């Protein structure tokens with residue numbers, strides 16, 4: 051039986067808010083009919099089984115669900131013509147999430163309520179565990195998308211009389227340099243081509259020879275291409291030069307090792323909607339409590355002051371300003387899934403399998419990868435657009451979209467490329483199906499070498 055994610059989440063929402071759904075059922079038969087027709091158009095309607103997880107409103111009752119990647123993802127056929135709830139996002143956040151994660155956002159929480167305070171504490175502890183540092187470090191969540199947390203870390207940790215050396219080999223490195231400049235900090239950019247990793251020695255040399263530079267900013271995986279920068283050797287080089295490191299681990303946290311407890315690392319920054327497979331809307335920073343205490347008073351922004359957020363949370367268990375309650379609740383379930391899957395190592399193994407399946411399928415389609423395999427992270431791949439007059443990214447995007455998959459445009463300005471993400475609640479099987487859709491789309495544009503996948 052083909053199960054459709056849409057109906058699976060409907061089943062869960064039903065359990066979360068029976069009253070609303072009852073009213074919906076009674077008052078809107080037409081909507082119900084359209085809904086049912088949509089489901090039958092895409093696959094068989096399956097009533098939620100008694101084994102399917104039930105969500106309730108208390109923090110302690112967000113039960114651990116048995117994590118399985120197979121039910122709807124492995125059976126997902128090509129779903130041409132279905133509405134957006136049926137599509138698989140192969141984009142590095144927002145990305146494809148589990149129905150239980152989405153359903154957890156269907157509950158309203160009082161931000162001061164003791165259940166939400168408990169949920170916040172649980173999420174902070176869960177993030178430390180997911181980062182491989184269950185004790186000793188502090189986790190400071192921050193409202194907003196990932197950039198807000200990167201900006202908060204730069205403004206909180208780099209002192210006004212210090213400076214930031216930023217390794218730039220992609221769009222997110224450029225963004226970090228820009229937000230540091232905008233904060234009025236002294237910034238030195240170590241630039242590299244976008245298909246080459248940053249040399250740690252070049253970063254360390256600036257710390258040694260240029261006065262006033264205290265920190266280095268590194269993008270762990272440059273999501274703009276999929277390139278993995280060398281974190282361990284950079285941390286060691288920065289340590290040797292007496293500096294501190296701020297790591298943008300946005301698209302690696304939860305899958306790759308981020309070394310948050312390394313003595314040279316002041317901050318590891320990430321967010322809910324990437325490898326943790328939560329919904330977008332919460333960022334967070336892992337740091338040593340002493341480093342946070344030392345940084346007190348440095349931040350020139352009220353809302354981005356991580357020390358203020360940390361101290362308030364430690365004292366009250368609450369967020370300083372309105373928390374994204376629904377996103378936090380979804381993140382709690384996503385962290386449960388992460389643990390049940392086997393933690394960081396298991397998640398990495400799945401993403402690695404996804405990445406390998408994509409690499410193999412892309413080779414069969416004669417798609418040329420932008421990055422050499424040696425620097426390719428199992429997070430997102432960039433491919434050159436096939437040669438030929440018929441190329442148009444928007445047409446290609448639409449053709450793949452009609453087959454049920456959402457891709458990303460490339461971020462390179464000088465080359466025509468597109469990107470395919472390997473993260474989210476997807477499997478190697480999904481990647482092969484996506485490649486099949488890509489092959490078919492290219493064939494119908496008259497560009498494909500082949501549209502048959504083995």
Ligand SMILES: Cc1ncc(COP(=O)(O)O)c(C=O)c1O
Nearest residue numbers: 195196197222271273298300301
């Ligand atoms: C490496 C990296 N840094 C930072 C960000 C933050 O971007 P946003 O604020 O859009 O979440 C992202 C998002 O994809 C990212 O991949």
